[in-house]
Amino acid sequence: MSVPIGVELVRKTVPVYHPKTHLTTYQSPTTKNEYLQQLLRVAQQQVAYRYLLADSWYASAENMHLVRALGHHFVFALESSRTVALSAQARAAGQFQAVQTLVFPDTQPLRVYLRSVREEVLVSRQVFTNQDGSQGILYLVSSDTDLNQAQLTAIYQRRWKVEEYHKSLKQNASMSNCCYALPGWRA
Incomplete structure (x- = not known):
């Protein structure tokens, strides 16, 4: 079952001046990752879930540590430039390579x-x-090391329900015209 458990409307109230363009834009005083972390702490008391699914925007080490500290697993998309070590020994020696x-x-x-x-x-x-014949590559990272490829894929595909929810908000409620909703994650 896919049920959105929280949406945060991002209020961009902090002016940021860009000297090159001489334009002022606005940003939120709270980052999207900070919103996610707040929501996870609240959800911990109210929602039972096994996996937190999110796109690469949320695949920070800090978010991964928090999810694990709360007793859950994560499945995140991962940027292709993210670096990994193939063993504990390689990690200790600082031998990392791009995914x-x-x-x-x-x-x-x-x-x-x-x-x-x-x-x-x-x-x-x-x-x-x-559809145009080109190939795309998606890298996924999970804290659940017992998963196989099919399980990992099936779990992550459930994240698209959140994308459908956000698309509906933007199209049916004109949310994109007034503010931005916190990008997709689901419990």
């Missing part, structure tokens, strides 16, 4: 170490063919 350079055997996830995350994580690669 996009990894070789994934038989489309199976790899157990790796992210630079700022204590625990071993699972990283997978999914290759998609777009």
